Amino acid sequence: xxxxxxxxxxxxxxxxxxxxxxxxxxxxxxxxxxxxxxxxxxxxxxxxxxxxxxxxxxxxxxxxxxxxxxxxxxxxxxxxxxxxxxxxxxxxxxxxxxxxxxxxxxxxxxxxxxxxxxxxxxxxxxxxxxxxxxxxxxxx
Amino acid sequence: xxxxxxxxxxxxxxxxxxxxxxxxxxxxxxxxxxxxxxxxxxxxxxxxxxxxxxxxxxxxxxxxxxxxxxxxxxxxxxxxxxxxxxxxxxxxxxxxxxxxxxxxxxxxxxxxxxxxxxxxxxxxxxxxxxxxxxxxxxxx
DNA sequence: TTCCTTGCAAATACTTTGCAGACTG
DNA sequence: CAGTCTGCAAAGTATTTGCAAGGAA
Numbered sequence: 003x004x005x006x007x008x009x010x011x012x013x014x015x016x017x018x019x020x021x022x023x024x025x026x027x028x029x030x031x032x033x034x035x036x037x038x039x040x041x042x043x044x045x046x047x048x049x050x051x052x053x054x055x056x057x058x059x060x061x062x063x064x065x066x067x068x069x070x071x072x073x074x075x076x077x078x079x080x081x082x083x084x085x086x087x088x089x090x091x092x093x094x095x096x097x098x099x100x101x102x103x104x105x106x107x108x109x110x111x112x113x114x115x116x117x118x119x120x121x122x123x124x125x126x127x128x129x130x131x132x133x134x135x136x137x138x139x140x141x142x
Numbered sequence: 143x144x145x146x147x148x149x150x151x152x153x154x155x156x157x158x159x160x161x162x163x164x165x166x167x168x169x170x171x172x173x174x175x176x177x178x179x180x181x182x183x184x185x186x187x188x189x190x191x192x193x194x195x196x197x198x199x200x201x202x203x204x205x206x207x208x209x210x211x212x213x214x215x216x217x218x219x220x221x222x223x224x225x226x227x228x229x230x231x232x233x234x235x236x237x238x239x240x241x242x243x244x245x246x247x248x249x250x251x252x253x254x255x256x257x258x259x260x261x262x263x264x265x266x267x268x269x270x271x272x273x274x275x276x277x278x279x280x281x282x
Numbered sequence: 283t284t285c286c287t288t289g290c291a292a293a294t295a296c297t298t299t300g301c302a303g304a305c306t307g
Numbered sequence: 308c309a310g311t312c313t314g315c316a317a318a319g320t321a322t323t324t325g326c327a328a329g330g331a332a
Contacts, residue, residue: 018286018331039321054289059322077271078215080297081321096265105263115251119274123245125236127276131217132261136267158306158311179297194314199297221296222324 003028004070004088011068026050027059027070027086035104036083036095062069076104095141096134100141107134144166144210144228165191166201167210167226175244176214176223176235213215216244217275236274240281247274 008027009019025046030037037045039062043055062084065071073088076097083104094107116127147157148167156274165186170177177185179202183195202224205211212227216237234247256267 016286020287020331022288023228027209052289056290056323057288060287073218075215077269078213096259096263096267098265099268103147105265107259109255109261111251111255115249116274118249119236119247120276123236123247124279125238125245125274125276126282127236127274128277129217130272131272132272134256134265134267134270135189136260136265136269139264142266156311160306160312162313192314196298196315197313200312 003031007070007088008068011070012064014135015068017064021063022053022057022106023061025053026058027065030065030071030084030086031088036085038083042084063106074133075131077133094132096136098138098141099135100137103138103141105138115133143171147210147228148208151210152204155208157171157204162191162193162197163201163204164194166198167205169209170205170224170226173227176225178221178223180221182224214273215271234274236276238247238278238281239275240277243278245278 004027005024005031008023012019012023026042029042029045029049032116033045038056039058042062043053043058046053046058062071065084066073070086070088071084074083074085074095076083076095079097091108092110094110095104096107097104110132112130112132116130119125120127143164144167145164148163150161152159166182169180169182169185169189173185179195179198180203183193183198186193186198202211202213205224206213210228211224214223214225214235216223216235219237231248232250234250235244236247237244250272252270252272256270259265260267
């Protein structure tokens with residue numbers, strides 16, 4: 003686990019290194035898909051880590067602030083998911099609308115398009131979402 | 143208002159043409175930005191159209207099924223918005239994170255990329271979301 | 283010992299569902 | 308008149324907040 007990054011970020015913001023923060027970060031690091039708050043909660047329960055769902059929400063919020071975790075919102079899911087940001091390329095996802103499987107996309111074609119949008123709209127672009135849905139190979 | 147399309151779609155699915163369905167469709171047609179359920183509800187109240195928020199939700203659901211209205215989910219907004227689909231090009235949006243203004247983007251660069259994703263992931267892509275946030279000219 | 287963090291309960295925001303009465307065709 | 312639609316109340320789901328007890332430094 004990236005314990006060093008966690009410790010450093012927490013100390014820098016006057017926060018404490020706790021069992022639950024380490025557990026949530028550790029789980030996200032060893033899970034290949036983005037997890038929802040409930041999934042984090044349930045998985046930690048299975049692993050006999052005592053944690054409240056409220057604490058999961060508060061923890062992912064802190065981890066987001068520290069820049070260790072990204073929050074993603076998939077198409078029509080109605081819940082947020084969280085994944086490790088640390089050491090990973092900026093990327094997007096595709097989700098199977100049948101079985102819910104989520105696969106990373108390793109390309110982001112939006113750098114050029116962002117420039118174009120900025121010149122057309124006079125906005126300063128800060129961020130974007132790009133998520134796909136479809137059917138995975140097994141569900142077709 | 144596209145009363146013809148509404149009537150036709152409703153009849154084809156064994157539904158009735160009602161005052162509230164016409165009112166919601168009419169409002170969406172004459173509003174340039176996508177509206178949330180609450181905004182539709184409040185605007186119709188202002189116009190002295192009696193309607194319940196629940197009915198707004200049920201109505202946009204029907205209009206979506208008929209293909210007259212699209213549901214969009216902007217970045218971190220936590221609520222759905224609805225806009226007229228009928229007669230408009232497929233497009234995306236940019237929202238100002240300061241004042242909430244929403245502007246249409248008239249380009250969608252994803253046709254080629256969809257092919258690429260399909261060949262890389264073996265998914266069959268059905269749909270995508272692409273939404274930008276930033277600062278509008280007035281809020282910069 | 284300080285004061286940050288957690289758990290529990292409760293509140294909030296958005297959306298959906300159940301049911302009886304109202305309305306369309 | 309039959310069957311759909313609406314309003315009202317209530318439930319459901321995701322997330323946030325308040326507060327007192329527990330824990331890190």
